[in-house]
Amino acid sequence: MRVWNGDLGSEHDMLVVGAGAIGLTAALVAADAGARVAVLEKAPYLGGTSAVSGGMFWIPMNTRMSALGLTDDRDDALRYLRAVTDGRTADDVLAALVDRGPEMLDFLERRAGLRMAPMDNFPDYHPEWDGAHPGGRSLDPELYDIRQLGELAESLRPDARLPFTMREYEEWRIFTRFPTDMLEQRAADGLVARGRALVAPLVAACADAGVTLVTDCGAERLVVSDDAIAGVLTADGRRIDAQAVVIACGGFEWSPEMVDNFLSGPVHGSCSPPHNTGDGIRMAAKAGVRLGSMREAWWGPMVLVPGDETDGAQTGTLLRFERTGPHTVIVNRNGQRFVNEAHNYNDMTKAFHLFDPGAYDFANLPAYLIFDEQHLREYGFLSHRAGQPTPSWIRTAPTIAELAALLEIDPAGLGATLDRFNANARNGVDPDFNRGASAYDQYWGDQHAPHPALGPVETAPFYAVEVVSGVIGTKGGIVTDGDGRALDAFGDPVPGLYAAGNTTAHPMGPGYPGAGATLGPGSTMAYAAGLAAVAQLGLRPVST
The missing domain is CATH 3.50.50.60 (FAD/NAD(P)-binding domain)
Known part of the structure; x- marks a missing residue:
């Protein structure tokens, strides 16, 4: 325990559990x-x-x-x-x-x-x-x-x-x-x-x-x-x-037991510090407090970059422009798109949780973000830049078929998906998921590109990262x-x-x-x- 200001006695008028902006506001x-x-x-x-x-x-x-x-x-x-x-x-x-x-x-x-x-x-x-x-x-x-x-x-x-x-x-x-x-x-x-x-x-x-x-x-x-x-x-x-x-001590995204018991989808990464383990919720429940919305979270598509840690725990990196800018798509194991990649991160991540009753598994997990050399050259990808050695967490191949083989996804499905996406993206439309149609999509794209949120994925070599179902918090x-x-x-x-x-x-x-x-x-x-x-x-x- 460390006291940064004042004296911690055995009695105070009010106690605040949690020192984020929300707890500090109540305290002030x-x-x-x-x-x-x-x-x-x-x-x-x-x-x-x-x-x-x-x-x-x-x-x-x-x-x-x-x-x-x-x-x-x-x-x-x-x-x-x-x-x-x-x-x-x-x-x-x-x-x-x-x-x-x-x-x-x-x-x-x-x-x-x-x-x-x-x-x-x-x-x-x-x-x-x-x-x-x-x-x-x-x-x-x-x-x-x-x-x-x-x-x-x-x-x-x-x-x-x-x-x-x-x-x-x-x-x-x-x-x-x-x-x-x-x-x-x-x-x-x-x-x-x-x-x-x-x-x-x-x-x-x-x-x-x-x-x-x-x-x-x-x-x-x-x-x-x-x-x-x-x-x-x-x-x-x-x-x-x-x-x-x-x-005011945060949610339970770092409690595997509570995540498994309550949330509507899996959590494979979080960008919050690893101390949000549901302490306040359990304390309140024992005192007879009503609980609600336990299946909800601030969802976000994330990448797990080796070495990105907070207090010794691997944390996720939220994808923003990396998925909303031109020359990118997100696909599932069948090589098929399943969501408007440029939609707000909370709602678009819910599409990762579609359940396939036949396979008894999530239909859209694992998922991969595919991008091309033009995207990397113009925008970089998170901390990686064109011309640098490709890090281990990014997969790369000279052709789409070879990239599909590396990812163990259906090459025919991925090829067909990109053929259709590219033909439409050149015209600035996405009839399948309406990417780029919303003012929100446009805002998060490249304002200097012909179509801020759309561009074909066609310039070799090609790259991919696994995108996980992550949360900012519950x-x-x-x-x-x-x-x-x-x-x-x-x-x-x-x-x-x-x-x-x-x-x-x-x-x-x-x-x-x-x-x-x-x-x-x-x-x-x-x-x-x-x-x-x-x-x-x-x-x-x-x-x-």
């Missing part, structure tokens, strides 16, 4: 009202999955949109959310997201100095749906000078990636076009971006507010007294009493109301218990409305939970 709300708050983090760093994420918030009706001349509508946002969540999220929760999201954002700017810029051209993930918005609901953190944290900078989870903002990603788009020298100088100057730029000011604000920040200190059980939550028991046997407990767990209060099996609040983020039955249900929909709604519910806890403690919020 309560501390700002005068509560004695401690944050307990199981991992050796503060920041959780948030610190290695894109760091974006999806917030409808946010006030930053007006600065760009953009408008939003509450009814539009609610209609869109009802569609994305497939009617599975309670209306009071959806209303809380739309109404309190802008409040949360303004609070974090005032209290933590968090600066978020709207992505004016970044469309919602289903831009053609009723109530969707063409841009502005997704917000990107401004660069942050981590040297402001002083010694606390060492507490923040590291991220080896270069510090570019998502707005810069939007401008440059292709990694071979990034100004690497400038970005390396930024890193040397202590500037951080994306997830770390979100978490760092929250850590600083919590420390300034007197929040006790502790790492290597996991919580294992809730203390229950007179049917109310009264504290936690830590992994090392310590009891810490509190009138309010907020659980999103099933504790059911809460619009105030972030945990509910029991009968729908009544459990006194003293709150939850937010991937530990909960996430408000987004099975869907993904836009970039930042993990952190934005999660932080909004943490803000609501913090306010509810403050009211329970008999305190009054100050900066809200």
Whole structure:
């Protein structure tokens, strides 16, 4: 156990389990009202999955949109959310997201100095749906000078990636076009971006507010007294009493048992730190809390690159432009396409889970992304560049038939698939899966190409990587109301218990409305939970 700020006593007004952006938001709300708050983090760093994420918030009706001349509508946002969540999220929760999201954002700017810029051209993930918005609901953190944290900078989870903002990603788009020298100088100057730029000011604000920040200190059980939550028991046997407990310690993607028991498809990779093992969900279940959406996850197609590890565990790399740009296809063992490769990563990965009852196996696993020399030459592929020795995790062959043989997939099927795909791609159409037809597909493609999301796979040599069914995190767990209060099996609040983020039955249900929909709604519910806890403690919020 390491205490980075404050003193960990045997009693606090409020305990927060989990030190990602969501847990830190709840802690800051309560501390700002005068509560004695401690944050307990199981991992050796503060920041959780948030610190290695894109760091974006999806917030409808946010006030930053007006600065760009953009408008939003509450009814539009609610209609869109009802569609994305497939009617599975309670209306009071959806209303809380739309109404309190802008409040949360303004609070974090005032209290933590968090600066978020709207992505004016970044469309919602289903831009053609009723109530969707063409841009502005997704917000990107401004660069942050981590040297402001002083010694606390060492507490923040590291991220080896270069510090570019998502707005810069939007401008440059292709990694071979990034100004690497400038970005390396930024890193040397202590500037951080994306997830770390979100978490760092929250850590600083919590420390300034007197929040006790502790790492290597996991919580294992809730203390229950007179049917109310009264504290936690830590992994090392310590009891810490509190009138309010907020659980915000992530999902269960790193628990093989829970993954096998609950999720709708396999998990062969995750880009989250390996500490999300369902601790908070199990703690809550033992205390009689209702669980929901346990089959849901933030799915994503991933590649397992040898040596890409977090805290000693192999992590997955999410495929973005590598599958949405020209000159690529994804096929199954029969050499057949089965999905629009450029669709949003959450929903397109669900196609990997199609079950074949005859073979009693997943029809689309294993899957392979096929690309050609033109794609590699123009864009590179993740860290690999044309002209470099081909790494072991990329297979290559001079012909499509030979590549199929290496992959042990049907060569005739792959050949026929590429003949049809290439003929249509030259004309910028995909009659099979409509790739490139959506504004979302176009956004994530190459804006300088004749067809941003389409191009034939025809220039030898040819390359392939196995694409696995991965998750950013799970999103099933504790059911809460619009105030972030945990509910029991009968729908009544459990006194003293709150939850937010991937530990909960996430408000987004099975869907993904836009970039930042993990952190934005999660932080909004943490803000609501913090306010509810403050009211329970008999305190009054100050900066809200």
